Amino acid sequence: MDDAGKLFLGGSRKPDDTLKKAEYLHLKFGNRHGLVTGATGTGKTVTLQVMAEGFSAAGVPVFCSDIKGDLSGIAAMGEPKDFLLKRAEQIQFADYDNAAFPTIFWDLYGEKGHRVRTTIAEMGPLLLARLMDATEAQEGVLNIAFKIADEGGLPLLDLKDLQALLTYMGEHAGEISQRYGFVSKASVGSLQRGLLVLEQQGAEHFFGEPALKITDIMRTSQDGRGVISVLAADKLMMNPRLYATFLLWLLSELFEELPEVGDPEKPRLVFFFDEAHLLFSEAPKVLLERVEQVVRLIRSKGVGVYFITQNPLDVPETVLAQLGNRVQHALRAYTPREQKAVKTAADTFRANPEFKTDEAITQLGTGEALVSTLEGKGAPSMVERTLIRPPAARIGPLTDDERRKILNTSPVAGQYDKDIDRESAFEILMARAEKAGKAPVPKRAEVEPEAAPAPREDSAAGRWSLPGFGNDEAEEEEAPRKKAGAGRAGYQRETVIEAAMKSAARSVASQVANQIGRALVRGILGSLKR
Incomplete structure (x- = not known):
């Protein structure tokens, strides 16, 4: 040929x-x-x-x-x-x-x-923002969400994980704004509505494991x-x-x-x-x-x-x-x-x-x-x-029977056809809410849990991260900048944000200086290896 x-x-x-x-x-x-x-x-x-x-x-x-x-x-x-x-x-x-x-x-x-499939973490905030047609302010909130997931040990695998994390951010907007920059409930709400649209369009089929x-x-x-x-x-x-x-x-x-x-x-x-x-x-x-x-x-x-x-x-x-x-x-x-x-x-x-x-x-x-x-x-x-x-092959489509036969004899048959739902951000945040005596994050349709492969080492904000966090003045409906007290009702005493703040307190100056640097370097594909 x-x-x-x-x-x-x-x-x-x-x-x-x-x-x-x-x-x-x-x-x-x-x-x-x-x-x-x-x-x-x-x-x-x-x-x-x-x-x-x-x-x-x-x-x-x-x-x-x-x-x-x-x-x-x-x-x-x-x-x-x-x-x-x-x-x-x-x-x-x-x-x-x-x-x-x-x-x-x-x-x-x-x-x-x-x-x-892929995971939310592997997709990254830049491509998610593109997928959701997010504004600059909403892109900034997505970046902060991925940062919180990294520091708090919250794996972002599917849409319900990101939805749960955004719910958490909306309830703790004041604390998060003090640490990462202003986060308004308006932007969080817009992103949650965007996730609902993605779900209705079938995007939930794309996010999850096995990747x-x-x-x-x-x-x-x-x-x-x-x-x-x-x-x-x-x-x-x-x-x-x-x-x-x-x-x-x-x-x-x-x-x-x-x-x-x-x-x-x-x-x-x-x-x-x-x-x-x-x-x-x-x-x-x-x-x-x-x-x-x-x-x-x-x-x-x-x-x-x-x-x-x-x-x-x-x-x-x-x-x-x-x-x-x-x-x-x-x-x-x-x-x-x-x-x-x-x-x-x-x-x-x-x-x-x-x-x-x-x-x-x-x-x-x-x-x-x-x-x-x-x-x-x-x-x-x-x-x-x-x-x-x-062309040497057929010009035109296969029949359903022909396609089914090829799928059944495929070298990857059975490897990707069943969902896996391991513990991730949704389950972790729901458990913390239940432990604190608060109504858990609303559940969505879940697949039957199954033993999952070891988590990938990719960080949530690794690939396709944005170069900045942005501001939310355009969508600001309120400015929840009041300081939230420790042990806020609804979650256990030491929250993800509080843990991150404790760690940051030891070197506040260097953390602030490095924050922007890390976001800029991560770029399109996590880190471009020169």
């Missing part, structure tokens, strides 16, 4: 439509990232499938999302249909044959794949092919912000956990980010800066990131500049914005004197694209008008 060290994409054509040469993506540049763009119905999904098949055949694990459900066919043997055979003949693809590829299906809701192990999306099969992890995203797309936040979290996990490898002969993992505009749409500046940083640095971990979107304008220029491998399907140019998109796309290619790039973009047919990849010493190749090769 592929020549040594290269992934076959298709055949380029001369101006008279005769075959010119084969177009390849060099595996040693597979971690230099890429972009696949084009209008709806021009062939982006099939191009994604072709690339995923090629990487898998070369022994590279792949992670991709299935927005419409039709990418699931990559796990089934393709059929020798006439139009596919004709395309293979047009590009002189003599080795074309049908095949199925090793696949693991994932689903945040556990309906069409194995459950995918996803990165090694399970970096598998190879017994025959040496890379396993393709397909995220069922048709239902997830009903909540676009959760979709984008989940994929961004997964990128951060890869960056955090994988060691530096420089530029390997082939990527360790290729990550396809479909509907990429959802990541950048209305994202705050600090988050865009973090995304740019991740994309720039994750290359040295051996991970290639490929963005798939309709319009090249959907991707910020700072990110676009780092995407070396380009596949541009047809764009329409009816509106001024569309005309600008065509010009932007054309300007990002190395010009070919045989045709005008901007004109070619509007004339491409379905399954045809302008292709430019890195070659030689990493310079982009001259753009070529290319017929994309036909």
